[in-house]
Amino acid sequence: MSSQPPKEAVGITAKKSDDFSEWYTQVVMKAGLADYAPVKGFIVLRPYGYAVWESIRDILDRRFKETGHQNGFLPVLIPEGLLSKEEDHFAGFTPEVFWVTQAGNNDLGERLALRPTSETLAYSIFAKWITSYRDLPLKINFWNTALRAEIKATKPFIRTSEFLWQEGHTVHATEDDAEQEVMSILSIYRELIEDHLAVPAVRGFKSDKEKFVGAKYTTTLEGMMADGKALQMGTSHHLAQNFSKPFEIKYLGKDTKEHLAWQTSWGVSWRLIGAIIMVHGDDKGLILPPKIAPIQVVIVPIHKDKDAQAVKEKANEIAQELKNAGIRVHVDDRDEYTSGWKFNEWELKGVPLRINIGARDIEKGQVEFARRDIRDNKIQSPRTSLVDKTNELLEEVQKSLFSKAKALLDGYISSPASYPEFRSIIEGKGGFARAGWCGDQKCELAVKEETGADIRVIPFDQDGMPEKCIYCGQAAKKVAMFGRAY
Amino acid sequence: MSSQPPKEAVGITAKKSDDFSEWYTQVVMKAGLADYAPVKGFIVLRPYGYAVWESIRDILDRRFKETGHQNGFLPVLIPEGLLSKEEDHFAGFTPEVFWVTQAGNNDLGERLALRPTSETLAYSIFAKWITSYRDLPLKINFWNTALRAEIKATKPFIRTSEFLWQEGHTVHATEDDAEQEVMSILSIYRELIEDHLAVPAVRGFKSDKEKFVGAKYTTTLEGMMADGKALQMGTSHHLAQNFSKPFEIKYLGKDTKEHLAWQTSWGVSWRLIGAIIMVHGDDKGLILPPKIAPIQVVIVPIHKDKDAQAVKEKANEIAQELKNAGIRVHVDDRDEYTSGWKFNEWELKGVPLRINIGARDIEKGQVEFARRDIRDNKIQSPRTSLVDKTNELLEEVQKSLFSKAKALLDGYISSPASYPEFRSIIEGKGGFARAGWCGDQKCELAVKEETGADIRVIPFDQDGMPEKCIYCGQAAKKVAMFGRAY
Structure with a gap:
């Protein structure tokens, strides 16, 4: 037994209201979400951070598939000649492109860009796949990373030179179809961001100055962080025929004539995790909305030596019952840490609901809940209504986080x-x-x-x-x- | 109505027994699995190919998580200095490394390698995360791509300069624990490859010449393709302390002394898709094992104009019943293609089971099945036993594919x-x-x-x-x- 806790579990020493930036970094690191990589500008995701990304990915992936999209794979390298085919696009991205110039011991004839985004690569290939109106719409999504060299200081999830994201690319027969797609995706993003991440967003257009380079127009979901700075959370672009022209994406219509196609592209990245931290977190650390929390309920058995086995058994029994009801639950039955230490760690990690279970609770046939988003609260509930009460509290936390975030936005x-x-x-x-x-x-x-x-x-x-x-x-x-x- | 079929649906013109290599490429392209990318050596996955990869990924991901592994994320760029920390490893990979030397308009001080594999990057970070025996075992998996410049001609899934894979990396307190992990992963790979992909494999060790550069030993699953050439399908490496020494991965034991940790790494890639094609495919195209087929059953309504609505309704009713039973089903109700054309397309795409439904079948209260893996077979079955019969036939196809592949291996x-x-x-x-x-x-x-x-x-x-x-x-x-x- 040792009293030395792992590094990441030491509490947050900065206050959110005093030093927002330092507080943010500490939450990211100490909650075990991410860490810096050996190359400046890059981060690594620790399993807990990746699990949050998996939650986000799974929600979107399901919605994309339900609305007729399919996933594909594109290589990370784009030849310079291809990237430069749409001029505005190329000018917009070149200052931050990583270039491969050598393979093994050989210098390459043409520089290869690490994907800053895949429009040019995807569309050079889509042009081969599309010949007839029957090939449309083509709606493909890619789960990958994008690379854009960041000069400013690294801010995990917000400003990194490589980031996890999804990029969707669609091709349509008419301008209207493309416009409907743009709006339908924006509404899927809204659903994710507001209903799952509990972050309210303002929907609208970007100005021409701020729109995606190469787009006719860009729609956006704009969020407000706790320090009064805005965060772009998701964008969906109408590309009109700006790319189909240089890439010659044409189809033979029912009218037996050749037409240029209409296109959209859209994406969200792991900066959504940054938004969750900045909007919901507090001085104790992260607070995760139940709908995307990798662990929704943590159970901490509280016991002396003589009760240990009975209490742990009860904790596992409760966990199993919650699991069977589809709730993501974890039992923290480690002997080498005190209950107080465990409380702090799970608060730091933002688990929305904790169940304390001790000998007295077993006697009384009850369980004790503690909500992460409210200070010093304890809710006793009969053991028999375990699942209902858990679901009820998770829903309350979800709603309450959104309400607080909405008040924050409105106040700003x-x-x-x-x-x-x-x-x-x-x-x-x-x-x-x-x-x-x-x-x-x-x-x-x-x-x-x-x-x-x-x-x-x-x-x-x-x-x-x-x-x-x-x-x-x-x-x-x-x-x-x-x-x-x- | 047009009689012009999309390009990819034109049948395979090479024979598997005559020109295996040409036959393979045609299957990949015409079944809509993959296509060449604009950069030599790279391929793109079309949605159907990516869906096969998703099946493989989901099976492995579930098993990894069940056995205590978690996913993480690592950047694609590794500084040269880090890659060279383990000498054998560096020497093994440098001839095929892609190097980033510029970002935007700036030359970089140190070259950055595109990840050929992540041992060095991961372990430089693991060293920071591990301090005590309580941090062990650390078992992390990464779903990403690896990049190794291929000089020889591109062979989709088998020889490409970037490939989708998973790489697992674990750290253990003892040599035995690491050995158990190596074997446990090999057994998860065996389960995937033999029980799901229906490809039998020989399990054993690599020779020192063939082992992973930097490993103490490598275990492998070796398959046999239809042309008599072997394919390495999955490897699991015991790294001993070969990396923990240079990367100083140490932990404080229960004995309060410092110890060097023991490690493993392991991976499978999309070459498994290549194995499926080469082992199971025939002159008509792909044959997918039911357990990983994105579409397990395709339903083709066969009708004249007057029956069209009734037959399509019945097809959708059948599809819904199969869906409810958890079977992956697709109704091909396109009007612009003939039934014969559809049969060819779904055979080319390797869907294991087809249901033909026409007015006569409705009258008789039956459905007609056709197995992809047997020529010219038709199985009539009462409508009432639809789900049971479908499951029975899917199981038969799965078993039969494995038996044929086992006979192929044994014969070789x-x-x-x-x-x-x-x-x-x-x-x-x-x-x-x-x-x-x-x-x-x-x-x-x-x-x-x-x-x-x-x-x-x-x-x-x-x-x-x-x-x-x-x-x-x-x-x-x-x-x-x-x-x-x-």
């Missing part, structure tokens, strides 16, 4: 009446400043230059548009949400 | 009594020559040089060891299976 949405007020919000508490915009990129750039705030999203909900552009005072054409962002 | 195992006989077998029909070996690498190298045959496996089953080495005539120490291989 301001509607400044003047540019000075706008600046003081952006430079003060932060969040989204909802303001009129004339639509001119000059104003957008000036605001960015002067305040550091981008147009994060032009919300679908354009209700109550101000009369004037917040910057130039000309007539507003749109209401936009400005903010500083990750 | 020879026991030559002399070296001239050995040569004539290797240079003639091929397969495994089971022969005595003195244990000297000189003989192994000479045989390779003269006949092209390696020691594929030193089988665990050493029964009936010949007295003499097949090459030098000295006393045999082991019986080895020699053969030419992919």
Whole structure:
């Protein structure tokens, strides 16, 4: 027996409200989600972090398949000549591309890019697969990683040079079909982000400056973190014929004529894990929404030596009953740690619900629950209603996390009446400043230059548009949400 | 209505017995499994091919998790300095490493290797995670790709410069624990390969020449393809302390002393898909074992215009019943193709069971089955026993594929009594020559040089060891299976 706890279980020493950035890094590391890799800019996922990603992946993968998408595989290397076929796209990505120039002892004739995204590679191949309207729609998703060299300091899940993501690529016969796909995917993303991750998001368009390079337009789900900075959580792009032209993706229509196809692409990455941490976490560590928690319930048997066996048996019996009901449960029956130490560790790891079980609970025919998201709460419940009560509490935690996050978002949405007020919000508490915009990129750039705030999203909900552009005072054409962002 | 079928559905024009290599490529391409990528040596997986990989992955992933393994994520880039820390390992891999030398417009100070395998990267990090005996065993698996520049012609699934695989890495307190892990993984691989993929395999050790670079020893599952060439299908390595020494993976034991840890690594790749094709396929195309077939049963409604609706409804009703029973089923109700054309396409794609349903079958209250693995067979069965009969036939196909493959393997195992006989077998029909070996690498190298045959496996089953080495005539120490291989 040793009293030395493993490194990652030492509690968080930074406060979320004092030093958000340090707090974030400590949660990532100490909850056992991730670690730094030997190459600057890269991280490693520890099993607990990967399990959270698996939850996210499984939810999306099921929804993609239910809506007629299939998975495929693309190589990680893209020849420079192919990457440069769509000019805007190439210009947008080259500054951050990793280049392979040698294989074994040989210099390569042409540089090969490590996939920053797969549009160009995928579409050069789709062009071969599509000949007739009967081959459409083609809807393929890829679970892989993208590589974009990050110059700024590594921030796990948020700013890394390689990240896990999915990228979907579809080809359609008409512009409308492509538009429907863009919106249908955005709604699958919303479902994932709001209903499963319990993070509310503002839906809308990106400005031309912020849209995906090569897209006609980009739709986005924009979230608000606890420090007042925005996070782009998922994007779905209408590519129109911008790629089908250079890549010659054509099909023979029912009209026996040749047509250029219409396309979409879309993706979410592991930055969603960053959002979960930043939105839900507290000074004790991570708080995971039950729907994606790898462990939904941890059972800690509490006993003296003489009760040990009976209490552990009861703990396992309870675990089995919960497992049978489809609940993800773990019994922490390690002898070398105290109960207090275990409580701290599972709080740090953000397990949404804990069951304490001791001799007294067995006697009384009850179990004791503790919710992770509420401080110092204990809920006793009869043993006989174990499964119902567990499900009820998990649902309450899920709802409560969303409500708190919604209150956070709402509290961060301001509607400044003047540019000075706008600046003081952006430079003060932060969040989204909802303001009129004339639509001119000059104003957008000036605001960015002067305040550091981008147009994060032009919300679908354009209700109550101000009369004037917040910057130039000309007539507003749109209401936009400005903010500083990750 | 058009009579022009999509390109991939045109039948196989090469015969398996005449031009095995051409036949193989046609099956891969025309069954819609894979396609060539724009970079030489790389392939793309089409959705049908990826679905087969998903079947394989799901089976293994479940078994890994049941046996206490967890998944993680490692970056694809490994600094040269780290890759070179274990000398044999580095020397083995460098000739085929892809090197990143630039990021954006900047030259990198140190070259970064694209992961040929992750031992060095993983172990540099494991060293940080492990401090105490309580951190052991550490058993982590990674689903990713490995990159090894191939000079020889691309052969999809078998010889590609990037391949999908899993690599498992474990750390143990004792040599015995590591050995148990090596064998336990080999047995999970055997279960996958023989019980699910229906491909029989010879289990045993690799010779020192053929073992994994850096391992103490390598265990393997060696299969036999229909052309008499062997295929290594899965390997599990005992690394002893060969990596824990340079990477300083140490733990504090219960004895309060510091110990070097013991390690294993193991992997299977998408070459298993190549094995399925080469072992089970026939002149009509692919034949998929039911346990891993993405579509186990295809239903083809056969009708004239007046019956169309009734027959399609019945087809969907049958499909729903099979789905409810957990069977993977697809209804091919496309109007623009004839039934004959559909039969050919699904045969090409290797769907193990087809149900034809027409007006006459509805009248008679029956369904008609056709097994993919038997020519010109039709099985009528009462509609009422649909699910039972389907399950029975799927099981029969699964067993029958394994029996045929076992007969193939057995027919390819020879026991030559002399070296001239050995040569004539290797240079003639091929397969495994089971022969005595003195244990000297000189003989192994000479045989390779003269006949092209390696020691594929030193089988665990050493029964009936010949007295003499097949090459030098000295006393045999082991019986080895020699053969030419992919």
